[in-house]
Amino acid sequence: MPAATKRMTARSAKMTGGLEKAPHRSLLAALGMTREEMRRPLIGVANSANEIIPGHIHLDKIVQAVKDGVRMAGGTPMEFPTIGVCDGLAMNHEGMHFSLPSRELIADSIEIMASGHPFDALVLVPNCDKVVPGMLMAALRLNIPTIVVSGGPMLAGEVRGKRVDLINVFEAVGRVKLGKMDESELAELEECACPGCGSCAGMFTANSMNCLSETIGLALPGNGTIPAIDAARIRLAKRAGMQVMELLKRNIRPRDIVTEKSVKNAVRLDMALGCSTNTVLHLPAIFREAGLDLTLAIFDELSRSTPNLCRLSPAGPDYIQDLNAAGGIPAVMAELSKAGLIETGALTCTGKTVGENLAELKAAVRNHEVVRPIDAPYAKQGGIAVLTGNLAPLGAVVKQSAVAPEMMKRTAKARPFDSEEAAVAAILAGEIKPGDAVVIRYEGPKGGPGMREMLTPTSSIMGMGLGESVALITDGRFSGGSRGAAIGHVSPEAASGGLIGLVQDGDAIEIDIPGRTLNLLVDEDTLAQRKASHRPKRKSVKSPFLKRYVKHVTSAAQGAVLE
Structure with a gap:
């Protein structure tokens, strides 16, 4: 074998080279592999x-x-x-x-x-x-x-001359609930959105x-x-x-x-x-x-x-x-x-x-409607913003490029839920009103477990016509398809004792995306009283794999990697 080939194949030679690897070559031959292929x-x-x-x-x-x-x-x-x-x-x-x-x-x-x-x-x-x-x-x-x-x-798909994708289907569910779309239109969209x-x-x-x-x-x-x-x-x-x-x-x-x-x-x-x-x-x-x-x-x-x-x-x-x-x-x-x-x-x-x-x-932009010039961007800052404050001392994340201008800075009334399902039921039942902040907790890496995506609630908010008046705050995460004032990755999460677990119905939450802050407007004495009687919830987890995951996963602020 030429010296150059030996150098290139040094790693695989542990499996293919030398007298003692004859059994290994026999197994590779059983795959139909020739000796020439083994040498490469x-x-x-x-x-x-x-x-x-x-x-x-x-x-x-x-x-x-x-x-x-x-x-x-x-x-x-x-x-x-x-x-x-x-x-x-x-x-x-x-x-x-x-x-x-x-x-x-x-x-x-x-x-x-x-x-x-x-x-x-x-x-x-x-x-x-x-x-x-x-x-x-x-x-x-x-x-x-x-x-x-x-x-x-x-x-992209196309329906009646309009380009669409999967997110249109998710948001259409809320439109059907509102009576702005009938189920036959939804069925047509289902067939065409993902071509x-x-x-x-x-x-x-x-x-x-x-x-x-x-x-x-x-x-x-x-x-x-x-x-x-x-x-x-x-x-x-x-x-x-x-x-x-x-x-x-x-x-x-x-x-x-x-x-x-x-x-x-x-x-x-x-x-x-x-x-x-x-x-x-x-x-x-x-x-x-x-x-x-x-x-x-x-x-x-x-x-x-x-x-x-x-x-x-x-x-x-x-x-x-x-x-x-x-x-x-x-x-x-x-x-x-x-x-x-x-x-x-x-x-x-x-x-x-x-x-x-x-x-x-010879890389260059061929359509400045799709990729804006550097001196005429959609926004001077990037698409993602990191927020901190007493509600997220280790950070929270929002796709600010997909937030309506009306929602970039406001104080909202908290509507807390301990699961995604409970929040979605309330949204589709019409219980969420303009000015509310839907707070979904116990959906973080440990609390979920697995940090579920919240595309259904964000799409439901948009479909119900609340995208310019309702925020969603969670220790879970969002699909890339989510849009609106969707603030996720709140850390520490509720299961780890984060303040998001203490939010009560009607609390005021201050959202300031340009100022990069997220704060629960509740005085320290009240918070201290809540903390004294609070114990983070622990969901029953049956899966052996998820039980192991919960023990080793870190916070969203650290990338939810395993220790």
Whole structure:
């Protein structure tokens, strides 16, 4: 075997090389693998395909393209599966308890597969929700040459000449309750809102993380925005398979790419794009695996100095396909670079720096209606704001780019509920009035457990016509599809003794998003009396897995990672 090949395949040689590995080679031969294939670099291909998630139903084709690329570049691909939960299908029932925790299982399972079978490099193929951050966490944990290629975004649907997506369906439930839409219209919307494969069409969590994978440098340009059904997505997957061989040859590893420069670029793009608030959970968890600290204070600092350039659904009328046509993530980075807001020296999986990539692509915005000019942004500050105050001393998060102007600063009357279900019932029953603040507690990482998404209550508020007059405050989290004054990740959570657990019906809550504060306007003596008789509730948890999760999960302010 040539010396260069021995060096490249040193890791997999633990499984294929030498006299004592004859039994191992026998098992590989049982797979139909030839000796020539065993001598080549073995590339693990993590495939999250399943027949449950629309964003994953087509990943067999993406993975086949990846494997074709690996073989063209001289490697031997070896595919293995991971799990995936569809947040949309898990929404508003007990299934959502398992969504965020699945992120840790995905990371762990890839670590196990790539350690039990020592691949030389990895190609990770996610698309939705917790699969993307879970795979990125694994990449940084393992730190072997790795590239990510997603399945791509879904196209927007169309109903009666109007473009729509899944969020329109969620919000339509409230409209039906109000009598503003009949059930036949809802049925038509159901059929058309999600027209095919791909991650849901707006800047929701899946697309946010796929765009940020590209920004961080672990995915090729185009990863975040090329539509799932476009042939360019297949070509991208082939190039990813080929490029991982180049990363292996040059021994470029994830921690060479993910540095403090990458942290800044990721948060800057997050703010410019107006991404899901879930990124505030996922980015700290990802960077933590590389030994990098990303705190809420860093998010807030960079948000204050990064203009919001995009208003994609749910914040505005545009979709990921429009961002792709406008030049994609490279165009947004190029626009931010004009103000010196991008670390152009950061290395990427192309083997080149961000600046070199932008120059090679001749990156520029092709539609300034979709990506605003740097000197004429939608807002001078980023899409996400971090609030603190006595109600959230460790922080709370809001997607300020999707908040109505009327709700940016106000004092609201608290309507507390100890579960999502109870709150939704009250909203749809018409019990929530303008000026109220729906407070949903005991839905945090420990209290939920699993920190359920609150898309159903936020969509119900919007559908009931209360989006410009009612806030929602929770220690749970929100879907990237949530819009309105939806303030989540309140820390400490109620289950950990947070003040949110002491809120009573009729209390005044002061919301000041521009001032970055969230305060319960109750005097200290009254709060002291409430604390004296208060004991945080403990939900009965039957799942053995969730029992373990509750014991080890940290607060949302720390990314809800496991200790």
